Amino acid sequence: MKLEGGVWKYGDDVDTDVIIPARYLNTSDPAELAKHCLEDLDSEFTEKMSPGDIIVAGDNFGCGSSREHAPLAIKAAGVSCIIANSFARIFYRNSINIGLPILESEDAVSSISEGDKISVDLDQGLIKNLSKDEEYQARPFPEFMQELIASGGLIKYLQEKVNKNG
């Protein structure tokens, strides 16, 4: 799958409380959560971003709470992919489980600037910076995770298993 979008860039340790504050967690409706995506980090994010845009961030993206509402809010807001140096482990699992594309690449994070246009080939883990005419390679996923991603997330992966067994 190929994605293309403009870049919004953030720093290290973006936590799940700023991605979706707990004051909005009395619902799990993705459309409602999307309205408040990144609100306490960048209050104008949902107004200025366009569907398909890509978040690029530093270390430990998504640290803190286990709330799946965080990747759900980002996905429902229309963000197509997150590229970071590293992800907090629960956020990492959650993103793969719900089918939100994430990639780890220090090269990409250090070279990409806010506003750059980039394209991402998820199958190859290849990131192209269309504004700067550069290419970066993301760390490959372990085989099992590639299967999960190819299925479209954990639930679809399990549905396939349930159907197969009968």
Added chain:
Amino acid sequence: MGMTMVEKILAAHAGRESLEPGEIVNAKLDLVLGNDITTPVAIEEFEKIGVEKVFDKDKIALVPDHFTPNKDINSAGQTKSIREFAAEMEITNYFEIGEMGIEHCLLPEQGLVKPGQIIIGADSHTCTYGAFGALGTGVGSTDMAAGMATGEAWFKVPETMKFVFSGELQPWVSGKDLILHTIGDIGVDGALYRAMEFSGEVIDKLSMADRMTISNMAIEAGGKCGLIAPDEKTFKYLEGRVDDDYQVYKSDEDANCYDVIEYDVSKLEPQVAFPHSPENTRPISQVGQVPIDQVVIGSCTNGRLKDIREAAEVLKGKKKAPHVRLLIFPGTQEIYKQAMHEGLVEILIDAGAAVSTPTCGPCLGGHMGVLAAGEKAISTTNRNFVGRMGHPDSEVYLSNPAVAAASAITGKIVSPEEVV
């Protein structure tokens, strides 16, 4: 080559003799936990999988504790969906208001946590169970749904980082200070993807309450779990709560570790984590003048009887500063009852505290003590991110219960030594 504790636990649950860090294994689960924020999403995902029943109605724990007693109509709808799901699936360990507690205080008390188990919880502080030598780890709602359906989950075998504490603790220094000091040292991603293992003479002497506080905050350093090898204290806590059909795993001497970090904590002072990260720690002597509007004592980190006792010891015969709101949250009904029995609740109320029914409440800015713009709180909870306890322009300082209680008296952050 020997194996680490986490490798042994994962191997035993994956039907393997041995395994290596980095491998991905499918492991059997002993318990699957969810709360009122994460469970509604898990129920929706569970229903998509296509199975009729949960894998084992005795191995699921549902604890509505975050926004309960229901803070608004939407939250009431969320807990209603859990209540109905629990009834439909005949889930044994569903805890209603009046019988409940903050999940990570409640489950050990209820005998649902045993050494050697694997417990996944749709709550990041599930790592608390590491204090019992159990692999407790936080996951999201979809993993919880899959766990409820299949009784299994995938795990990447983590590398282990050992933390060895030596020395003699100073007065008013407790488990909270050891873990804040550790996070201050290694940073909020210092143990990312790894298992943390805590040991040494200091850990040996600590109460189970303090050990739970330490394991609880492993996630604040990015850790997958925060393990402490079971010992006589662990077994004593478990006596009468669980059958003795559990396995005790300890790391082998020659097991391969990513790192071993040793701390001599003889001179360690009480620690305070400044906004807006648990890694921004300072010793109490270097805090300076920080006036506060609110004090929160409780949570899955510090809501146990020992914590309430410590707060009461500091507050006994004293009054909070007039402008300060002092909020105390015993972790479970049992802790609340025991605190009443020991006369602690009366001491706290006489000091001007509001003593609440158990709830996560203000820890995550849910209810029961949300901060306005510009307000500052000192809190025994686990996170001080932007907006964590309310308005994005409010501030949270993290400390142990004695420091929080002392600060309530003076209206600014101080050491207990200044008031006792």
